Amino acid sequence: MPDILLDVRNLKIGATVYPPGEAPQDIEIVHGVSFTLEKGKVLGLIGESGAGKSTIGLSSMAYGRGGVRITGGEVFVSGRDILKERPGGLRALRGREVTYVAQSAAAAFNPAKKIIDQVIETTLMHGLATRAEAEARAVGLFRKLGLPNPDTFGERYPHQVSGGQLQRAMTAMALCPEPDLVVFDEPTTALDVTTQIDVLAAIKEAIHATGVAALYITHDLAVVAQVSDDIMVLRNGKTVEYGTVSEIIETPKEEYTRALVSVHAIEHEEKKPTGEPVLKVENVTARYKGTNFDVLKNVSVELYPGQTLAVVGESGSGKSTLARAITGLLPPTKGRITFAGRELSKELKDRKLDDLRELQMIYQMADVAMNPRHTVGTIIGRPLEFYFGLKGEAKRKRVQELLDEIEMGTGFIDRYPAELSGGQKQRVCIARALAAKPKLIICDEVTSALDPLVAAGILRLLLNLQQIEGVAYLFITHDLATVKSIADSIAVMYQGAVQRYGGKTDVLTPPFDDYTDLLLSSVPEMKLGWLEHVLAHRKMESAGN
């Protein structure tokens, strides 16, 4: 008889929603999910956003986020039903038997307190060790997790260390009270690929070394395949498929699981440069005001009409800064930017209306890029009015055409952004950019905040629109899988300079420089044992860890 640590039976979770203009409604978001977890094993919960995976993970601590509450079923931790516990009993469970690692450690650490005090807080509060013992334990964990200067690391404040380090510190915080179960809620999603791999390895090693059991929640099947023993695929609050890692990855039974496994399979034939480049960046150097450090160093790239140039690199590599220089938000100190045959003024305020119209942007966070109090019709209609003077019926008709182009249908025209899903919001942003009839759209990490299947849909849409409208994309991303799917040419950026540049096939064909190799090898692959293989063959350390 295996030693069952966590036993979830027919778990049902509900929430109250407040649709605008209607009475509050109680809805069920998880519909009877069951699973068990043995001591020392790792179960991966996977699914897109809204699948209920975080909600299920938190139910193992009897916790409901916001208005979410557990409405039915049983959750046994070490044999006792924690849903029947009183608040005092739950406090003894949380932070002692079950601990939690959040997606954004940067937000989950209290900015006003030293890291060490937060890491050992539960250990002290539950009376598990003296302060000196707890600190020694924390330092040991810092060392195990590969944090720099483990003896003094804890003396720093959260803002003084990097995102990848904080994520590891949060893992240390979860492991410090020596719990039986750790809930990892998308612990590497917010990190660069190169940093993700280090954190992933550290987490895997820590799980292995301490013998703790874990629930590992993520939307990235390739990641979860590296750390889990079992995987449960969730969709809309229901179990789609539940089995061992090799069953799910190698012989998926359900249609949905198969879609997840083959999500990166968009094929895109590389187009060769033809005609005059629509965008020509020559020897551009730029720095932020009041600093004496060049964030862009002598960058030169070209982009041809109807093609896609992907700019890839880790955070801090200067790829978004390049977009700021092109759009005029950060005037370059040196160099020249030619757009559609004419040289662009460096300063935004000196640019002509046509320059602005023909150069549009789409952002990573679609929901903050739209006014929440405007309807979809107003949002897409704004550039139509501003650039083309369209009004009334003509404007509405054009908005409807654009909605058709982004495959959303006219029913959305009077809806507000809050009523749309993440993918739909991004589609509206694309329509707004297209409304200006641009020659070039700068796409800044437009799929990073989306679920893989939704992101794949957006990429297909962008490729489609490129064929119809002949628009060029400057595609900024840290995700090399995306790059392979849509780019014609690629610029790899590292510390503000272009490290490698050329046609897609050339850039992605060996021999690689060390940095490109690191980037490429860090993209998680849907393969068992990938993580160990990569770590064994690395040539350089990632910069951002």
Add this chain to the structure above:
Amino acid sequence: MHPIIKLLAQRLSLGLLLLLAASALIFIGVELLPGDVAQSILGQSATETALRNLREELGLNEPALTRYFNWLFAAIQGDLGTALTNGQSISKAVGERLGNTLFLAFWAAIISVPLAIILGLIAVRYRNRWPDKLISAVTLSTISLPEFVAGYLLMYLFTVQFRIFSPISTIYSGMSLGEKLSAIALPVMVLVLVVLAHMMRMTRAAILNVMQSAYVETAELKGLRPFVIIARHAFPNAIAPVVNVVMLNLAYLVVGVVVVEVVFVYPGMGQYLVDHVTKRDLPVVQACGLIFAAVYIGLNIMADVISILANPRLRHPK
């Protein structure tokens, strides 16, 4: 240089600049009033010659700019001029009165600030339950009550019904601290009631805002007690907005207590100012204005400084 020192130096110099501007405004305001000091002293029936002589004597024929700077430099050296009504040094009178006002403000602050913050913490702990609603209802009713009504109500309660305190809060130098405290108990109570609600509600709102943060959820998932979460994890991040409201209320305790001082016959700055306004004693009005401006600006700079010091990003740069 540590960036925080630079920031603090910046704030301080800005404050001084602001004080200079305030002094100019006060001077201009008094200057714009019809009539001048000579006229006020000698009255409406004074002869032209007498006026001319007095103006000569007081230096009123100098250009306004010269008089402004003379006044300013004297004020910097601690000389605020002489009162017209009794010919005494303003600095001396103000020194005594300001001491009394600060004494009253100090005790009101010592009670009201911790009380407001603790009530705010309790209101957050039991938000939307009866303790929260009770605290809000009580503090809001006390702030809605005009000060003089609250003053007379307390006076009726504590001097007529229960003879605990004296209705007259006059204090003088020969009194012991205990006697002084007993004398000012009623005005302190009124002031506490008046300033409590603002600070309590700001504390509550600021902490509730922080309670939405991910790190508060982390604390909850660590199994910490609710009050520990509020006091240890939420409050340190809510200090900046709370301090600003606290300082505004402290400033009010110094410069806005005229009504309370009159009701309880307390010899503070407010009553001194009102007395001399009615007597058209312009040098005194000017001096009081300058002191009030200095207190206001000083307390607000202090709020800024505390907010800056409370921010770990500024305290511990990368």
